[in-house]
Amino acid sequence: MNPNVGKLDRGLRILIGLLLISQVFVGLHTPWGWLGVIPLATGLVGWCGLYTVLGIRTCPLNKKT
Template identity: 50%
Template sequence: MKANIGTIDRSLRICAGLLFIALSLTGVIGWWGWIGLVPLATAIFRVCPLYTFLGIKTCN
């Protein structure tokens, strides 16, 4: 798959993903905080399936 996530978008996804996971581990938001794995995974692989479907590309 071709990368469609840029640097700023990637940084925001990593921060949001880690925040959700940390809040889940501390018990602040419960088990659903593990949804933070989704933005974290898309940031690591630099590919967002939803962006591909919508034709969005935030990288050069």
Template identity: 55%
Template sequence: MKSNVGSVDRIIRILVGVVLIALAVTNVIGWWGWLGLIPLITGLVGFCPLYPMLGLSTCPLKKRQ
């Protein structure tokens, strides 16, 4: 797996995932808060399987030398 999630994108995904899971655990938003596992895992791993299908990447381009 080649990384396709950039630094800012990773931080946002991790924060959103943790917040959704915390809200689910405290029963504020219900079961769907557990969907926060998806952004949390993709943020931690640095790879989003949906990005290649959409032709996206938030990683900076590496310069050729």
């Protein structure tokens, strides 16, 4: 798996994921907050399956010489 999520995108995904997960424990107390695991995981790994399907890439290509 080649990374396809850039630095800014990764940071936003991690932040949004943590905010959603925090809603399970503090705030709304709904199980819907566990959906935050998805953006958190894709942010930590740096790869998004949906981006691959749609052909989107937010990180720069590595140029090997």
